[in-house]
Amino acid sequence: MNKELIINAVPQGVEIALLxxxxxxxxxxxKNDARFAVGDLYLGKVKKLxxxxxxxxxxxGFEKDAFLHYTDLSxxxxxxxxxxxxxxxxxxxxxxxxxxxxxxxEIIKTGKINEVLGGKPNILVQILKEPIAAKGPRLSCExxxxxxxxxxxxxxxxxxxxxxxxxxxxxxxxxxxxxxxKSRNFGVIVRTAAEGKNTAELHEDLSMLTEMWxxxxxxxxxxxxxxxxxxxxxxxxxxxRDLLNEDFNKIVVNDRNIFNDxxxxxxxxxxxxxxxxxxxxxxxxxxxxxGITKQVKASFGKTVNLNxxxxxxxxxxxxxxxxDVNSGYKSVGNNQEQNALETNLEAAEEISRQLxxxxxxxxxxxxxxxxxxxxxxxxxxxKMEEFMRPDRAKHAVLPISKFGLMQITRQRMKPEMNxxxxxxxxxxxxxxxxxxxxxxEDEIEKNLSYLITHKHSNLTIVVNPIIYAxxxxxxxxxxxxxxxxxxxxxxxxxxxxxx
Numbered sequence: 001m002n003k004e005l006i007i008n009a010v011p012q013g014v015e016i017a018l019l020x021x022x023x024x025x026x027x028x029x030x031k032n033d034a035r036f037a038v039g040d041l042y043l044g045k046v047k048k049l050x051x052x053x054x055x056x057x058x059x060x061g062f063e064k065d066a067f068l069h070y071t072d073l074s075x076x077x078x079x080x081x082x083x084x085x086x087x088x089x090x091x092x093x094x095x096x097x098x099x100x101x102x103x104x105x106e107i108i109k110t111g112k113i114n115e116v117l118g119g120k121p122n123i124l125v126q127i128l129k130e131p132i133a134a135k136g137p138r139l140s141c142e143x144x145x146x147x148x149x150x151x152x153x154x155x156x157x158x159x160x161x162x163x164x165x166x167x168x169x170x171x172x173x174x175x176x177x178x179x180x181x182k183s184r185n186f187g188v189i190v191r192t193a194a195e196g197k198n199t200a201e202l203h204e205d206l207s208m209l210t211e212m213w214x215x216x217x218x219x220x221x222x223x224x225x226x227x228x229x230x231x232x233x234x235x236x237x238x239x240x241r242d243l244l245n246e247d248f249n250k251i252v253v254n255d256r257n258i259f260n261d262x263x264x265x266x267x268x269x270x271x272x273x274x275x276x277x278x279x280x281x282x283x284x285x286x287x288x289x290x291g292i293t294k295q296v297k298a299s300f301g302k303t304v305n306l307n308x309x310x311x312x313x314x315x316x317x318x319x320x321x322x323x324d325v326n327s328g329y330k331s332v333g334n335n336q337e338q339n340a341l342e343t344n345l346e347a348a349e350e351i352s353r354q355l356x357x358x359x360x361x362x363x364x365x366x367x368x369x370x371x372x373x374x375x376x377x378x379x380x381x382x383k384m385e386e387f388m389r390p391d392r393a394k395h396a397v398l399p400i401s402k403f404g405l406m407q408i409t410r411q412r413m414k415p416e417m418n419x420x421x422x423x424x425x426x427x428x429x430x431x432x433x434x435x436x437x438x439x440x441e442d443e444i445e446k447n448l449s450y451l452i453t454h455k456h457s458n459l460t461i462v463v464n465p466i467i468y469a470x471x472x473x474x475x476x477x478x479x480x481x482x483x484x485x486x487x488x489x490x491x492x493x494x495x496x497x498x499x
Contacts (some may be wrong), residue, residue, distance in 0.1 A: 003247045007236060008286045009255030016055045016239060017292045021389075024295040025356050028239065037231070039146070039238070040127045041216060043084070044139065045225035046120040054113050056123060057136075057277065061226040064136035070113045072128060074142035076155035077116050078104035083155070084124045087220035087278070096217055099184045103155055122225045124216075145212050147205040148241050148269050149194035150178065154213060156187035164192040177202055183210060193244075230416070237265050242392065244270060252290070254280040275328070297436040299357055305443075306350055310343045314354065320363040323351055326367055340369040341376045345383055353385035361412020362392070428468055440467060441480060452488045460493045468496035 018026035024401040044058040045366070047065050057065035062089040072079065082104055083096075090096050107116055117123070127136035145152050159178050161171045174190045181203050182188050194202060219229045236258055243250075244266070251266075253259040259279045267274045280286050287293045298305070304312040314321065325347040327339065351366060371377055377400045384406065385397050394411040401407075425432050444461060451459060463471065471480070471494060484492055 001247050002249050003243070004250040004252070004290075005239065005243075005248070006286060006290050007251070007253040007255070007258055009253070009258055014255075014258065015287070016236060017287065017290075017294075018239070018243070019290070022291070023353070024292055024299065025353055025390075027064060027296065027357055030236075038127050038130060040228060041143070042127070043122055043123055043220065043223050043225045043227045043229050044125045045122050046117050049114050049117060049120070050220055051112065051114055056113055056117050058123070058139055059226050060125065060127075060137065060139070060150065062131060062136045064131070064134065066125070066127075066134070066137040066139045068125065068139040068141070070111065070116075072138075072140040072142065073107060073113070073116060074155075075106040076103065077141050079109050079155040080141050080143065081116075081121055081123055083219065084122060085218050088122065090217075090221055095214065095221075098154070098213065098217065101185055103185070105323055113355075124229065126222070142260045144189075146191075146241065147209045148244070149191055149197055149205045150209070151189040151191060152182075152206070152209045152213070153187040153189065155185060157184065158187040159190070160188070162191040162192040162194075165190075165195050167195075170195060174202075178206075181206060186210070186213075228298060236262060240265060241269075244273070248273065249276055251277045252280050252286065253277065254286045262456070266401070272469065274281075274466040294439075298439055298442075299354070304350065304354065305446075306343075306346050308343065308346055309446065310347060312347060312354070320365055321360050323354075323454065324365045325362065325366065325368050337371060337373060337376065340371045341380070344368045344371065344380050348380060348384045349387050352384065352391065355395075355408070355410055356391050356393075359393075359412070361410050364408040364410060366406040366408065368400065368404055368406060384408075441471070444471075445484065448484060448488060448492065453491060457490055458493075460495060462495055462497050465496045465498060 001020055002022075004022075006017045006019065008015040008017070009041050013029060013031040016026075016028040016030070016476050017024055018028075042060040044060040044066065046056050046068075047059045048057040050056065054070040056068045058064045058068050079101075083101065086101075087096055123141065124143065125141055126138040126143050127137050128140040131137050143154055159175055159182070161174050165171055165174070174194055177199050178190055181199065183206075188206070190202075216230050223229065240262065251262060253262060255280065259277065263274060263277045266277060270314070280289075282289055285293070287296075302314060304314065306312070306328075311326050313324040313326065315324075316322075325344060327343050347368065354360065355364065368380065381397065381399050388395055388397060388408075391410070396409045398407040448459065448461075481492065481494075
């Protein structure tokens with residue numbers, strides 16, 4: 001699989017598109033005025049304890065206080081409180097020696113929030129979820145600092161290895177290396193990307209994260225809540241950190257500063273891949289050149305068309321997302337069960353892409369086309385799990401119920417990506433909606449293909465005069481009509497009609 005990252009810098013911020021085999025699978029945006037990002041560390045002030053919810057509201061500088069539930073406190077919450085106070089009051093030039101820090105007793109899973117945060121202290125917290133709508137951020141006291149190969153978690157000495165590393169020998173090797181090189185009071189989670197890495201590479205990653213923790217201690221000195229203590233990396237570098245692997249073959253950037261940052265980052269973490277970063281200066285918009293604009297137009301909105309003629313209807317309610325799979329007007333063969341399976345498998349692949357692309361979270365209910373055979377239902381379930389595997393968000397897929405519904409849960413970390421792809425109709429001036437002009441050619445070609453496959457010939461396309469002008473004027477139409485005639489080996493005519 002070839003992965004490409006296309007980065008478009010605009011005055012409002014940065015747009016980042018991830019392509020897998022030229023297909024758009026993730027779309028991220030980072031606004032210049034964004035104040036809160038997942039992973040940011042803040043010195044917060046506990047403002048209100050809610051025993052009924054077993055939660056607290058913490059002031060981190062947002063207009064709405066952030067939410068901290070007891071389950072997000074971390075077993076080492078008392079150690080974190082002690083560390084926060086010691087760091088704030090520390091005046092020694094060398095700083096607090098974290099290797100000699102003595103941890104407090106762990107809190108119990110079934111405890112009460114006021115037993116831990118009574119007195120409404122200042123505490124170091126990490127953004128778990130960005131502010132969504134009118135809600136403030138969600139916080140965690142389970143501090144974690146991610147690197148490329150490892151994640152460090154202060155106040156414990158546990159070493160864990162990613163379950164996605166399947167070789168037991170490799171897991172043991174990595175565990176032994178990390179246990180030998182890590183510092184006291186730091187737990188370490190070994191990421192999947194560490195597979196096959198040597199001691200020097202892991203040590204360099206650990207050293208960088210240890211220095212980051214020292215910077216946190218330094219920033220806490222004399223700090224007054226609410227205060228940002230450490231920012232997560234930019235969206236670009238954090239995506240590179242989490243996704244960069246041997247499948248990456250291109251990173252294209254249209255901003256000189258971001259290009260230099262990305263180049264510097266890759267030269268530091270993967271020098272052998274430094275050449276994949278290139279600066280785009282072609283004149284045309286970068287997203288247009290790589291076909292991303294067209295894919296965005298085709299992929300967002302209520303209806304998503306599939307290549308076979310089937311389509312998805314994606315609806316959002318207050319409680320969940322609902323996706324309906326429809327076979328459309330095209331089906332192959334006379335076997336209804338086989339047609340349903342093929343359409344469902346195609347839909348499953350697109351649904352897994354849509355969840356990543358729109359960053360849909362929470363409960364998703366999918367109404368697939370009914371199938372009778374249990375083996376077909378099992379095959380669809382297995383394929384859905386396979387298609388969902390590249391998704392970095394935590395998710396779970398349940399088997400198809402007797403009503404033909406599949407339930408999926410997916411972690412939501414930020415507001416859902418929602419882009420309006422419809423344009424104002426020139427005839428009704430906005431009282432109705434039409435599809436994007438960019439998609440008209442593809443839709444016409446799909447219809448031609450369907451009709452010609454079913455032995456229709458001498459076709460005439462009848463269109464509105466505006467569309468007629470769009471399709472027939474200029475060099476583009478000459479290429480398009482000649483390609484259609486060549487592809488279908490048919491004479492195709494187009495006429496204009498004001499009705």
